[in-house]
Amino acid sequence: xxxxxxxxxxxxxFAGVTxxxxxxxLKVKGSDTMVNLxxxxxxxxxxKYPEKVISVSGGGSGTxxxxxxxxxxxxxNSSREIKTKEVFQAKQNGLDPLQIPIxxxxxxxxxxxxxxxxxxxxxxxxxxxxxxxxNWKEVGGPNKPITLYGRQPNxxxxxxxxxxxxxxxxxxxxxxxxxxxxxxxxxxxxISGIGYVGVGYLRDAGNEISPxxxxxxxxxxxxxxxxxxxxxxxxxxxxxxxYQIVDKKQINKNKEVKNFLKFELSEDGQKIVEEMGxxxxxxxxxxxxxxxGLGF
Amino acid sequence: MKSIKKILIVxxxxxxxxxxxxxxxxxxxxxxxMRYTASETNKKWFGDLKESSFSIxxxxxxWKIKSSELAGNITVDINNVKGGQEIESGKGKIDWAIWIKxxxxxxxxxxxxxxxxxxxxxxxxxxTIDTWEYPLIEKxxxxxxxxxxxxxxxxxxxxxxxxxxxxxxxxxxxxxGYKKMENNLNKAIAGSISLIPISGVSLxxxxxxxxxxxxxxxxxxxxxxxxxxxxLSFYPLNSFIEYLTSVDTGKRGLxxxxxxxxxxxxxxxxxxxxxxGWNSDISKNKExxxxxxxxxxxxYYTDDLLLQINYQHENYYxxxxxxxxxxxxxxxxxx
Numbered sequence: 001x002x003x004x005x006x007x008x009x010x011x012x013x014f015a016g017v018t019x020x021x022x023x024x025x026l027k028v029k030g031s032d033t034m035v036n037l038x039x040x041x042x043x044x045x046x047x048k049y050p051e052k053v054i055s056v057s058g059g060g061s062g063t064x065x066x067x068x069x070x071x072x073x074x075x076x077n078s079s080r081e082i083k084t085k086e087v088f089q090a091k092q093n094g095l096d097p098l099q100i101p102i103x104x105x106x107x108x109x110x111x112x113x114x115x116x117x118x119x120x121x122x123x124x125x126x127x128x129x130x131x132x133x134x135n136w137k138e139v140g141g142p143n144k145p146i147t148l149y150g151r152q153p154n155x156x157x158x159x160x161x162x163x164x165x166x167x168x169x170x171x172x173x174x175x176x177x178x179x180x181x182x183x184x185x186x187x188x189x190x191i192s193g194i195g196y197v198g199v200g201y202l203r204d205a206g207n208e209i210s211p212x213x214x215x216x217x218x219x220x221x222x223x224x225x226x227x228x229x230x231x232x233x234x235x236x237x238x239x240x241x242x243y244q245i246v247d248k249k250q251i252n253k254n255k256e257v258k259n260f261l262k263f264e265l266s267e268d269g270q271k272i273v274e275e276m277g278x279x280x281x282x283x284x285x286x287x288x289x290x291x292x293g294l295g296f
Numbered sequence: 297m298k299s300i301k302k303i304l305i306v307x308x309x310x311x312x313x314x315x316x317x318x319x320x321x322x323x324x325x326x327x328x329x330m331r332y333t334a335s336e337t338n339k340k341w342f343g344d345l346k347e348s349s350f351s352i353x354x355x356x357x358x359w360k361i362k363s364s365e366l367a368g369n370i371t372v373d374i375n376n377v378k379g380g381q382e383i384e385s386g387k388g389k390i391d392w393a394i395w396i397k398x399x400x401x402x403x404x405x406x407x408x409x410x411x412x413x414x415x416x417x418x419x420x421x422x423x424t425i426d427t428w429e430y431p432l433i434e435k436x437x438x439x440x441x442x443x444x445x446x447x448x449x450x451x452x453x454x455x456x457x458x459x460x461x462x463x464x465x466x467x468x469x470x471x472x473g474y475k476k477m478e479n480n481l482n483k484a485i486a487g488s489i490s491l492i493p494i495s496g497v498s499l500x501x502x503x504x505x506x507x508x509x510x511x512x513x514x515x516x517x518x519x520x521x522x523x524x525x526x527x528l529s530f531y532p533l534n535s536f537i538e539y540l541t542s543v544d545t546g547k548r549g550l551x552x553x554x555x556x557x558x559x560x561x562x563x564x565x566x567x568x569x570x571x572x573g574w575n576s577d578i579s580k581n582k583e584x585x586x587x588x589x590x591x592x593x594x595x596y597y598t599d600d601l602l603l604q605i606n607y608q609h610e611n612y613y614x615x616x617x618x619x620x621x622x623x624x625x626x627x628x629x630x631x
Contacts, residue, residue: 087460088462091492092529094530169364
């Protein structure tokens, strides 16, 4: 009798805890680049459905992916693709990770508006951040040492610059800032500075920082990150997709996850993406999303 | 004195690495385990205590170094276990010891799918010894039985299968572990492969072969370890069962370790169970198993502070010793 009572108590506790956990709010965590965008999407969604609660927080893409693997959040924001190692860890933990592109981002290289350098190649930007080019005069600017501003290593933007532009290690002289807004603030007053930010942040920064036009190589055409068409058709060289990583099983099991994703990818959601200074899904990233067979 | 020398060596190594590897990211962190142990050997609850002690059995200090092509890990293990370190073979034991637990460098970007080539003192890729993250205070079964060392000096290749469908590891080691110098012309080999046919279900097969032919000693010992681990992870339940065998010059050991954890509140509270059975020589007596039963409760006070409460019961069938019972309370502090 005693054993039966204990077993029933454990089972009741088990069921109760499971129900309680399933009723919690939707948690979205990860990329700092995506925080403002997903926050705006969440606010619009909550306006439409006032009974829903979504919390959005940053910490970096790696942190977000680790959180979803450890079931600390429902959706991970990531400004880079998920790594094989992370897919393995997720599967081992019983998750079926699905990477859904929700927007396109162009990374803008920015300087102080009083800096006369307005054009750079990807190679030059890479050499500047690797510490091989140390003075603005080496790229047609004034005789002033270059001050490097970048992100902290747990940021997806940090990895994106490292992998796509620098193709090696950052200079140890680079100042690691705790967020894009700190880079923008630093560049407003530092005429010798250079930084990188998602194009979404250019709008908020107004005329206090200016983006540099970028060419793939010397002798090729330079493109402006603020030109939508050049970004969408892939002319502007520093572009990437912004992803959300979810447990595939949760899309069918947890309708909160499914409905929010559906909203983000809807016409209304994609309008917010544009309003926030990013680009709506198009080209290869739209194809990638369609191939996932989400049904929305 | 030896310990001070080791710390100095690590400090100098770190300085050299940080100056050579320009722009490498260096992170430093550590863990310390603070424990209370009460143990008894008779059947009464707290009736006849054999031990009642507070201890700090282990502290890890870890430096991780990463650049785009290289990564490294130096972990200093400060150990305070009764008789934990042999001064010199046959010359007695001391309680305090400092070891270099891990000291390796990884070559990145050579092997696809996040694979690495690793040189140095590294984990022994076998069974559950390299994956056990101490959800319970007790060590992994093969570690507890001292069937092999959890870390060893050598060369290894580790990586993942496409789409994260599994992982693999292959390494050649000294075979002496991380506490002793090598005095052996033959090397040990460990290989493991795991497969995830469906999310939440993984199967790992491991093999470890070692032979000793000590310099100046004619006697030859061959050892072999085999493990198969089936893991099931269906939230909030997480479990594995490990089948383990050992061969030591004719002696054949056989056993298992079964583990279950139940997450009651995610990242806050979990309940854990483990049952091990081990027969050190199945050729002598097929039913002569020693059993261990553990029940535990983990409470994450914060992400950095974990409180573990374990009750552990050892039932020595084989040696006909009295049962041993341990009550353990431990704080694991990450800093």
